[in-house]
Amino acid sequence: MSTSQLLRSPAKKPLSLSQPLQESIGSHKQSSDEPKVIYVWQNIFAFLLLHSSIIYGAFKLFTNPPWLTMAFATLVGHMSALGVTAGAHRLWSHRAYKAKLPLRIFLAALQTTAGQNNIFEWCRDHRVHHKFCETDADPYNANRGFFFAHMGWLCVKKHPDVINKGQSVDCSDLLKDPVVRFQRSYFMPLAILCCLIIPSIIPIIFWSETYLNAFLIAGLARYCISLHLTWLINSVAHLWGNRPYDITIGARENRYVIYVSIGEGFHNYHHTFPSDYSASELGMEWNLTTRFINVMYYIGQAYDLKSTPTRLIKDRIKRTGCLK
Template sequence: MAFQNDIFEWCRDHRVHHKFSETDADPHNAKRGFFFAHIGWLFVRKHRDVIEKGRKLDFSDLLDDPVVRFQRKYYKSSVVLMCFVLPTFVPWYFWGETVWNSYFLASILRYTVSLNVSWLVNSAAHMYGNRPYDKTINPRQNVFVNIGAIGEGFHNYHHTFPFDYSASEFGLKFNPTTWFIDFMFWLGLVTERKSAPKEMVRARKERSGDGSS
């Protein structure tokens, strides 16, 4: 429904982004400007370094996952169905919207807004905001991105402690993505949520933070 490419491709680009942040090997290198980091990177071929350095990372765990393989195999048809057909069908069938209204609003506008909000994590959250955890890297804490991307604006934290499932030290602040994972944990569908220990976060803030909180 999100149509942000399949899980394998998404995770591959994302791992390369973390490993080689703000270099030519970063698929959406924010040093190439807001537009490139936001959407421009999808309009051009990948930089040679993205492909060459990306090849050195291991993605076998992703392909070992049957859900990843299933989604990748049926990706094109599921995108057509979930991102375009279903959102058009529901308002048309259930409360009598015209087909074009349903298509342009529930499908196209929803898709456009959700993409742009997600991309703000790569553009705005790599340029504007404070850096309480590591002032030497570009990713920042950005309140607006956080609200738009439902909990993904704690980007300085996320790049400093990328293994933390919550992408934030504030589980109870506005972070619906964390609430969703916690709910799945409660249902027993998620195990081994990793978080950075409080003491590690505090020490890191003192050592490399910019003094903000």
């Protein structure tokens, strides 16, 4: 068998046919008494400051673009995204595959560079999102509108249902991983170092970039854009697109999100079969994260890759899907 054939066909561990199906939207009723919205002003001001870097980046792009620094920022953005998609999402949140210690450390470092909270809290919120999807207990409930699902949920205090019902979600497995525990204990200094300082210093040292360009473009602007590309999954992929696997849930397949999120936009499939390591029926098509996991499998760092049997997918499409 050729190397290219191997990269297309890793051995995968089928999901159990007895695995519970994704809970439908109607499984949890919305609260009748809406609590008062409490704004988190420190987050709001931080976002305003962060987005100002985009204005500077756009100005430089149309005047005197620092192409090498922009290319470096793009590379760092894609690398850190793998820490979220292959790491916090598919490995730690859904246990869709297992990883040896070197790979877990590598993914934790990339996830820290992404600056999207520590692994434990990221996974806790994501598991709550799946269990109580699009109810008041969903941290980024799309029924509260595009802006709330996109980034507004980070600008206000959590709905009481998120906290109360979220306590029923077991996350004890995460704390058994020493990598997760270490990152959680030292997340703030690690995030400042990995997310802002190192990406800003490298352009200054290696190609004499100006301090302002390095910090605002490779540091802040790259971070801001990376956040928005992740947030698109919570907002756009829950509002626009088709639902070929389960029409009873809000998650959708959105081609544009697929492109910019390195494979996370097959969202109707993912919410229907959350433990599939590929998060897609189409395997590696437009799915850089799946390709990365496959490479890690072949070099012995990833194992026990879970996939959904074709028969189970077809049966589910017949029962709850809509191919229109």
